[in-house]
Amino acid sequence: QMCIRDSSLSARSILAILGNYYYDNSYLPLxxxxxxxxxxxxxxxxxFGPLLFGYVKWLCEESIRNSVGHLYFxxxxxxxxxxAYDIVSKNYKNAPISHYMLCSRRSVNLCKIxxxxxxxxxxxVDFASNTRLDCLIQxxxxxxxxxxxxxxxxxxxxxxxxxxxxxxxxxxIPFFKEIKNLILQxxxxxxxxxxxxxxxxxxxxxxTKIGLVDIGYAGTMQQSLKEIRPEVETLGFYLITFRKxxxxxxxxxxxxxxxxxxxxxxxxTSEPFCRFVPLFETLxxxxxxxxxxxxxxxxxxxxxxxxxxxxEKKRVEVVNKIHSGAMKFITTACNVFKxxxxxxxxxxxxxxxx
Numbered sequence: 395q396m397c398i399r400d401s402s403l404s405a406r407s408i409l410a411i412l413g414n415y416y417y418d419n420s421y422l423p424l425x426x427x428x429x430x431x432x433x434x435x436x437x438x439x440x441x442f443g444p445l446l447f448g449y450v451k452w453l454c455e456e457s458i459r460n461s462v463g464h465l466y467f468x469x470x471x472x473x474x475x476x477x478a479y480d481i482v483s484k485n486y487k488n489a490p491i492s493h494y495m496l497c498s499r500r501s502v503n504l505c506k507i508x509x510x511x512x513x514x515x516x517x518x519v520d521f522a523s524n525t526r527l528d529c530l531i532q533x534x535x536x537x538x539x540x541x542x543x544x545x546x547x548x549x550x551x552x553x554x555x556x557x558x559x560x561x562x563x564x565x566x567i568p569f570f571k572e573i574k575n576l577i578l579q580x581x582x583x584x585x586x587x588x589x590x591x592x593x594x595x596x597x598x599x600x601x602t603k604i605g606l607v608d609i610g611y612a613g614t615m616q617q618s619l620k621e622i623r624p625e626v627e628t629l630g631f632y633l634i635t636f637r638k639x640x641x642x643x644x645x646x647x648x649x650x651x652x653x654x655x656x657x658x659x660x661x662x663t664s665e666p667f668c669r670f671v672p673l674f675e676t677l678x679x680x681x682x683x684x685x686x687x688x689x690x691x692x693x694x695x696x697x698x699x700x701x702x703x704x705x706e707k708k709r710v711e712v713v714n715k716i717h718s719g720a721m722k723f724i725t726t727a728c729n730v731f732k733x734x735x736x737x738x739x740x741x742x743x744x745x746x747x748x
Contacts, residue, residue: 404739411726412440412748429748434712438719441748442677447724448745449653450479453607453631454486455736456651460629463602466495466595471609473680474717479607481724485735490605493595496697498685502618504536505588507581510574517570523559527552527566536580536687537573546572585622587688587695592623605629609678610652613639617646633678634667636660654742666746681710 430436467476476492483489503516528539550569606616610632630650640657643650660668667674683700731738
């Protein structure tokens with residue numbers, strides 16, 4: 395009670411929405427020692443809902459303040475962000491138009507390669523120990539290993555199914571120089587298809603500012619998109635950014651903003667997000683699997699996604715229930731505050747406190 399009494403009017407208003415929801419059914423048995431009564435939708439409404447609400451409310455206000463005309467929500471974490479934004483933004487005049495953009499590290503990292511230095515950079519990105527060489531070739535560089543001549547492997551003392559680790563990179567470099575033309579051709583085809591997609595969704599030079607929306611971290615996606623479309627200037631609107639983003643973004647003259655924190659040291663902070671990264675990543679994840687690339691079949695562009703595993707099916711079931719509860723909270727809050735929404739202060743730390 396002391397905590398509630400000492401809180402701001404904004405915080406007490408949000409607590410009132412949570413309390414009215416939780417105790418709406420007086421006949422519902424309440425389980426002891428739980429915050430959400432063991433219910434996933436409750437977790438979404440009372441836990442994830444205020445965080446997502448605070449973030450997209452900040453996103454509306456910050457993007458309007460920066461005269462942004464279009465916001466591109468990056469797959470996959472951006473899907474639930476966009477859904478929430480489309481509800482909240484109706485209460486703001488001049489809110490940017492929202493778009494969902496298919497994007498992934500796999501897709502943009504290969505798209506941006508134009509020479510062997512790009513192949514070398516991608517090869518030096520850490521991968522799991524004891525990865526099969528043929529899987530590394532296919533998953534990271536988009537090449538079907540079966541089209542590579544056996545001599546290319548034997549010449550460099552490798553086998554298709556050989557297990558490799560990061561410590562083997564120096565030995566792998568001559569082999570990848572051998573197959574560089576295959577990789578560069580694949581990168582060129584994927585880049586052409588992806589740029590055509592970006593054109594179709596309006597991600598191209600324009601008189602209006604463009605904002606990129608994602609969970610954040612190191613700003614790698616924003617930098618990669620800058621390399622693919624250097625003529626498009628963007629502002630990044632992230633949930634949070636870590637110290638690694640400082641050099642990457644500022645050296646490339648890219649600006650960004652974070653809701654929970656800007657350029658923080660994730661290993662030396664009391665920020666709850668940094669203590670529970672897998673939890674928050676699960677909350678923001680979508681029912682989609684990861685986007686790989688576009689292929690053209692009969693003059694029709696088709697997106698290719700990773701196949702869904704049995705574990706993914708369970709995750710999707712859980713996440714969908716949590717998201718359903720979060721959207722109920724956001725809809726309720728918008729119905730309560732309406733066009734006075736800008737007067738409500740959802741302080742970042744309080745938004746994730748539950």
